[in-house]
Amino acid sequence: MRIRYLLLHAYGRGGTIRTVFNQANHMAAAGHDVEIVSVERRREEPQFGLDDRVRITTLIDLRQGAAPETGRGPLARYRASRRAVDVEEGPRHIPPGEFLNDRFNRHVEKTVIGYLRTVRGGVLVSTRPGLNILVSLHAPRGVVLVAQDHMNLGVYTKDVQRAIRSHYRRFHAVAVLTHADREDYEALLPGTRIVRIPNAVHSMEQQPADYGSRVAVAAGRLFPQKAFDKLVLAFAQVVERHPDWQLRIFGTGELKDELRALIEEHHLYNHVFLMGHTSELDDELARGSLYVLSSRFEGLPMVMIEAMTHGLPVVSFDCPTGPAEVITDGKEGLLVPPRQVEGLADAMAQLMDDEGLRADMGAAALATSHSYAPEVVHPQWEALFEELLTGDAG
Structure with a gap:
């Protein structure tokens, strides 16, 4: 199966990035076609290990010295002018309470929307409220949509919770990390499939702690x-x-x-x-x-x-x-x-x-x-994706 993970910044060090990389590595090792799509890129290399079989794609390259979009003529000049305006304009779809709202501007929104319109078939996994909202509004039909919440519903501001209630119903599944959060989402989104799948640790083969240390x-x-x-x-x-x-x-x-x-x-x-x-x-x-x-x-x-x-x-x-x-x-x-x-x-x-x-x-x-453990958690994702692709979502 084809699986795409949409991250805001796949080159960072956050826990969401690490757990998504772990999922992607498992899916690639299981023989699936896996891609990580990073909305922005600020570093040369990812901070976590990524299987060579996992493709990584960047939508907006923000590295110092990155080559700007090129082109000549009136249309190219217009696009450059429009992009400069969009970068300064706030997002239209992302509520102010989104934790990383300052990373979303109109240019980012347009770029993500443009990408979403190219997606065909397979599973698309989005990983934070801002991205989930854009996916719910603009992903085409025929794609299995899964929203991951790597935080919990209770910490979101009222405007984000309202957006979740308005937009998440389009997802084939909303995945949360805890039983308590599943109950909260079920109350907010009756009729939407809410699944609890915890994040997996990267390995169980670890050196034991030293209880004599101070x-x-x-x-x-x-x-x-x-x-x-x-x-x-x-x-x-x-x-x-x-x-x-x-x-x-x-x-x-x-x-x-x-x-x-x-x-x-x-x-x-x-x-x-x-x-x-x-x-x-x-x-x-x-x-x-x-x-x-x-x-x-x-x-x-x-x-x-x-x-x-x-x-x-x-x-x-x-x-x-x-x-x-x-x-x-x-x-x-x-x-x-x-x-x-x-x-x-x-x-x-x-x-x-x-x-x-x-x-x-x-x-x-x-x-x-x-x-x-990875061998306990990751098969749950694989089973969910296969069920959605072959079951009701199909």
């Missing part, structure tokens, strides 16, 4: 969503009881300077380290003794589940749709009421106090992570 690990973009400010404040309380422990935060983002200032303010420069981006996160997770998730909201926290494949126990805020879908409090780790800094500190300290407890919870975490 290292807590966290990872994610340095954005407000991840609430690393709360984590730093919690660790400031922890080091009073456990001065021999370190917190290593992996990731890059706009809050780097703010977090560094917070670390300095609380004299944590020997305890909390902003490690930046690493291409060897598996190795870094294996050096840890526990994993901490401090997010304000999540879809399905994949780095947390990746940590569990190393046998790392988890301390997490019980933020909406995500951690509690995976973690049973007191089994694979500890869940803390959202945004309660003192509770997060106490939970970390409880695990730091007891190496045996870390090992027991880590073993349970490893067992639970098998539900997210």
Whole structure:
């Protein structure tokens, strides 16, 4: 079968990109014709491994020095002038509440619409609300349409939720990550097929964690969503009881300077380290003794589940749709009421106090992570696509 994945920026480092690449690699290995279509391109190479059999196509090349569209004559000049105007004009179809609304302008919309009109047959998978809306409006008939939600319905603003209610009914299936989110979508879109398929980890063949280390690990973009400010404040309380422990935060983002200032303010420069981006996160997770998730909201926290494949126990805020879908409090780790800094500190300290407890919870975490193994998750996608192509959608 032919499968196309539509991403806003396939050359970035986000969790959506990583999980889509994993899906695409599996589908190609299973013998399917797979293409990733990236609306924009800002880097030379993808940041995640991609099977050589997966084609990758760019619609708008934004790399420095990229060759502009060429042409001569009045028509070419008109198109260049029109494009310059469209770049400055806001999108017509994408609601302002879309998290990456600033990446959508009229030129982007027109380019995506132009691409969609060329699609024939097969399965088209779109991966965020802005793209899903354009697909629902402009994809031709005869294409199986699947919308993926890599976040969760509850975090979207009212205008995005209204757009979802108005436009998603055209999809043959809407795929969500958690049981709770499936229930929310079913209430919003009665009669639309809603399926829950979690994201898969990239591998179960991982080096086990070192429970004797004095290292807590966290990872994610340095954005407000991840609430690393709360984590730093919690660790400031922890080091009073456990001065021999370190917190290593992996990731890059706009809050780097703010977090560094917070670390300095609380004299944590020997305890909390902003490690930046690493291409060897598996190795870094294996050096840890526990994993901490401090997010304000999540879809399905994949780095947390990746940590569990190393046998790392988890301390997490019980933020909406995500951690509690995976973690049973007191089994694979500890869940803390959202945004309660003192509770997060106490939970970390409880695990730091007891190496045996870390090992027991880590073993349970490893067992639970098998539900997210590639060989468990990816066949669910393959079965869904085949059913839609041969069943009612056909």
